[in-house]
Amino acid sequence: MWRFASRGSGEGRLAEAWRAAQPFPHLVFDDFVAADALPALFAILEEEPVERYEGDIFTFEASAPEPHTEEFRTLRASFGNTLAPALSRITGKQVRSADMRAYAYRVGHYLLPHSDHQDGLGRVLAYAYYLPSPEPPEGGELELFRCRLAHGELVSTVTALLIEPRPNRLVVFDVSDVSLHQVREVLGGLRISLAGWFYP
């Protein structure tokens, strides 16, 4: 299902692109899922319930941290098993598994700036895969910030890059103290994604 570089093919270029990416290491893959595999993917997602989550930094709908259906669990495992070996080689960070939740950002939903990095959680790489939407979203871009640290504290945060949530696009990015990013408010339509982290 997942169209990712097979061992060796283009990994050197991807590793270079990873290291050179600004404001922090990231990669963007378009046409990530074969078109003829999308209906099967949607069929799995349709069975996975989502509910509204609200905190001081987010408002969105999402599936539960642990999937309800065996099919979604299998999808999660297949995603992690397929990508982890190649991403380990490309990023130089050893990862073995991934978690996965489905997200629906409706009008007015957002995820404010944060780094994903928390001691003890073991998040090494973050990812988001944008699904084709029946109502293409307006807004909802992934925004990456350039941060400056002084004595371990953030002292400056500046917008550096906007990544559109284009359908069938995968974004993978580094998790660190300075991997500050946000999902901009969705101003129209519906933004559907699968997202999570890779772990050692």
Place this chain on the structure above:
Amino acid sequence: MTTLDELFASRIAVVVPEAVGPTLAAELRARLLRTGYTRYALLDRGSYDVLAGPDEPALITALTGIATRVTGRALVLAEARALRLGPGDYLLAHHDRLHDDHPVELMLDLSAASVPGAEVHYRQRGRAYFRFASQPGAVSVVERGPAVTCNHTYVSKRHAGASVVRLIVLLRDAEEVDRRREEAEQEVARLRAEIERLKR
């Protein structure tokens, strides 16, 4: 036996509507604007305009009177500031300070018009237990426990031109303020003595 929940519920958190009228609110907004706000934009914590120590003694005295009537405590000003939030602005809970002496916090909504979704949330262990919705002229009175944090929710960009203005006043028991002043004076004296010792 008093349960933690009973202790939790016993704290005061109320909204007093129509504490100031629209004419006075407009005058106050104009004075704050003339004094000048400073932009805060460390985006992992907040995005807003702030004015520390607004020179509004009559208003603060009147608000202190409201807090005294609501709480039955003899309170004096500890600090005050004004916040202004426009579309896209917010202030996160982890940017707020914890207080261990149960101060009373007043939040006066000086906005010209109500802004849907622009709320202040008081949280206990992450859970929002008191919400102060956008309500021009109203003031919230909250006794803050030691684990209480506060966040100002994201102001949607769908409300172009929205402006949320809040005057925040922190009040402490008069005895507590005296105790803190005494401690501060002792610390200054200790530092002066240390400097003199180092000079010798």
